[in-house]
Amino acid sequence: MNKVLRYQITDKQNGLTIKAVLSSLGFSRHEISRFKFSAYQMYLNQKPVMVNQVVHTDDLLVIEELNVEKFELHSISVEPEILYEDEDVVVVNKPSGMPSHPSHHHLEDDMGTLLRNYYQDEHFVIRPIGRLDKDVSGIMIYAKNQLAAARLTAQRKDGILQKEYYAIVEGQLDSHGILSFSLKKETGKMAQAFNQGGRDCVTEYEVIKRYSTECLIKVCLKTGRTHQIRAGFAGIGHPLLGDTLYGGNTDRINRPALHCARIKFLQPFSKEKLELEIALAEDMKRK
Template sequence: MNRTITYNIKIEDTGKKIQDFLKENGLSSKLITRLKKTKEGILINGKWEYVNYVLKENDTLTIFIKDIFDENNILPTRMPLEIVYEDEDILVINKPAGMPVHPSINNYTNTLANAVTYYYKDEENFIFRCINRLDKDTTGLTIIAKNPLSGCLLYDMITKKMIKRTYLAIVRGMVYDSGTIDAPIARKSESIIERCVDYKSGEKAITHYKPILSSGKYSLLEIHLETGRTHQIRVHMDFIGHPLPGDFLYNPDYSIINRQALHSSCLDFPHPIDNKNMHFEIDMPNDMKKFFY
């Protein structure tokens, strides 16, 4: 989507060039180049200006970011969406189980991308940008960036580990103590999608876990990730002998649940535009609650 942002220049920013000021505020070189090529993309006090203009106190800097339509072949599909939060820059969704995030073979119209694209079908130039992708059968909170600027800033936050993610996982067996798993993860050589712990060629992966509740044969864990490897929680918990029930790859035990018992329960991050602390929390779904209640 298109987005207009206005900055009121304070004394501490005087003497800076527009280009340097925008970089300090998180805009990438690519996005600044796009602004330079956009009609009235950069205005000072209502008048078009070059990026080498030196800012003065009380200047009003306005940028207009025009999203570039992308022929991504995402078909708008009407599906229920549980919207937790929405403003001009971000959309936070509680994703259900069984919904892939992006289209792929055999999943052309049933994804989160299809549903969100339908939700914004009347908006100009909407491009789907999912910040924290979840597996198809993992439920819970995920962030959608609504414009190039929020997308640029949120992706940078992911790199800098400024988006704190909390997961709830049900695992097989009794877990009594908190712990940390530091074990590199790689793709299994004989599989397209399956991962495994591989100390020789794997990428660094660190998972912190804390038991919340135990009952019978299962434990509920609160999990925090230092890294974001594919299937990280599922692989790491299987590695220490506590796999997630319902996991078709690592523990296909469907006696209680028919998908991996994993839920993205909490997100904490600064808002990409105004830096306000954002906190979202969502209860785990009923198919996970039935293990204990």
């Protein structure tokens, strides 16, 4: 799914270098640096050019993403649940139990590989923007090309791309609150160490519904750290139901009771505001 961009040079851009034109079009320095290597091919009036080439009014600049790597394709037994799709982005509802991307122990049964086989595209590169743990359900976004991936990653870093989660935690929390803590990855351990140094985390939550011994909460992350929700609430004595890694009870659910339910972001090129929402996962619903 290679991306091809076409730009007609305007009077305002006359006499600029291609590098300056790309910057005026919103390309980051990191993106522009990739044009110097083999990731892209640029043509000015159908002739190959470099970023230091000067352009003139009515010149046609074409940028083509290159991807020569090929991947083995397989048939699929289940189709991905696609919530939104355009030429740059696909957003899916990832079920619990399915990894977001390939790993050493999951080379064929992850959501990214499922998408490649669904499209039957041997050049499809798996580009998840953020990720969900294998046993966490909900919304995942994938970029279909490197230019889109770079822009969506920047949106995530700048807080433009936002997600909301639902979680069921043990015990009762205040109606709303903000958790500030740190998490540290310890060598050889899967769990993150709570408030033992490491990276700062900020998590905002609101109680949606109370049960006798637990509550359903809505969670918004102000930082994006591995296991931020799971380790954070366990650290204050309220582990997620089913989260055995952090001491959660498995009487009602056998996986972390965590579900990504909403996402907001901008289409990487048109800047259209996109907002998607899905219902709570069935195994997290309670009467």
